[in-house]
Ligand SMILES: Cc1cc2nc3c(=O)[nH]c(=O)nc-3n(C[C@H](O)[C@H](O)[C@H](O)COP(=O)(O)OP(=O)(O)OC[C@H]3O[C@@H](n4cnc5c(N)ncnc54)[C@H](O)[C@@H]3O)c2cc1C
């Protein structure tokens with residue numbers, strides 16, 4: 001079966017596996033993390049046709065024919081995406097395990113709502129958890145990113 | 150996970166015939182949120198998954214003379230954001246906006262949410278208070294089931310093993326009717342409900358209550374309405390005393406369950422609080 005990931009087509013083995021497993025184990029795209037495995041933490045966030053979903057809760061077979069974006073697909077020509085840069089500038093992480101998920105959720109948020117209020121940001125990102133508690137800096141990074149995107 | 154056959158019918162009657170053919174070996178997969186979780190946790194081991202992902206034309210929201218129609222494959226996030234739904238009943242849009250997190254709502258479908266019949270869910274209580282019904286397709290015939298008769302118990306619905314939920318219909322509300330949905334979460338803000346209260350009330354020009362419908366869910370096996378309590382409001386002004394008495398009736402008569410989100414005792418207390426708040430909202434909104 002063929003998956004479209006980050007703009008290219010990848011042939012992967014058929015079978016009942018989560019998208020998260022296929023991305024990490026078959027395609028080596030380890031930017032997508034596994035945290036809870038039950039849809040609650042957001043470490044495995046990927047965009048499917050532009051919408052954030054949990055890679056741990058969807059089967060690879062369900063996304064055949066759709067466009068999948070992982071954190072690896074954000075940089076262009078060696079240039080970090082403005083959201084990635086904003087997370088670095090605001091030091092919006094400690095261990096950074098949650099960061100790819102937060103960055104992709106932010107990308108989807110800004111796409112839907114280019115000028116979100118602080119409350120809207122908090123609400124939208126409430127399903128992404130950061131065990132290191134970098135929330136204040138993450139909020140700053142999103143505010144900084146929306147000025148640049 | 151063992152390899153499981155993944156079938157992708159393109160319409161509901163084909164899907165239902167496949168269900169009929171494979172019977173207990175097959176599971177429908179719509180958004181796949183619950184199904185993937187159950188597969189991962191080895192709670193189910195079907196040999197066939199019948200995906201609704203290639204069925205077209207059932208991802209819709211439409212307002213007709215007889216009410217609001219939502220196709221079974223419509224994503225919760227699209228219902229939450231729909232201007233048609235917001236105009237029809239803001240409390241309904243709100244109900245969908247508080248389900249889990251944005252990723253769950255992007256993937257989960259209304260048909261999957263109802264068919265899963267998980268007691269710890271939000272849409273069932275609001276939809277029950279709105280007198281919603283579901284349309285169902287079997288291999289030979291279609292039928293309609295009112296939501297009050299759809300949920301039979303924990304994870305159990307009135308769907309036959311070869312039937313598929315195709316559409317949810319919510320009858321029109323009178324222009325003087327008001328609705329409210331109150332979700333109480335006891336663990337985290339984006340968690341499943343500990344208590345869910347959907348309330349709909351209609352009033353005459355003098356502010357007397359013509360009709361009241363309250364469904365309490367998440368604290369009990371299936372969303373529960375109480376005729377005795379609803380009747381207390383009919384023809385009456387919803388004073389603070391009456392609101393408290395109706396809330397007390399729900400708290401007294403329902404038999405809540407105990408789980409990680411709260412004990413039966415605690416839920417009785419919270420049912421009283423949240424029925425009261427929902428009633429105050431529909432009353433004050435008038
Ligand atoms: C982290 C997390 C948080 C959550 N929080 C909440 C919450 O706060 N409130 C809440 O209400 N829910 C919550 N949920 C549950 C979630 O809403 C449901 O899992 C989801 O709605 C199921 O929809 P689906 O389309 O993904 O169904 P699927 O997983 O595809 O299917 C669910 C069940 O219904 C059957 N089915 C699906 N579609 C049909 C159909 N059209 N006809 C007949 N049978 C069908 C399937 O066979 C399966 O048994 C949460 C889930 C997660 C993972």
Ligand code: FES
Nearest residue numbers: 035036037042056
């Ligand atoms: S690993 Fe998927 S949401 Fe936590």
Ligand code: FES
Nearest residue numbers: 094096130131132
């Ligand atoms: S930075 Fe460590 S989990 Fe968020």
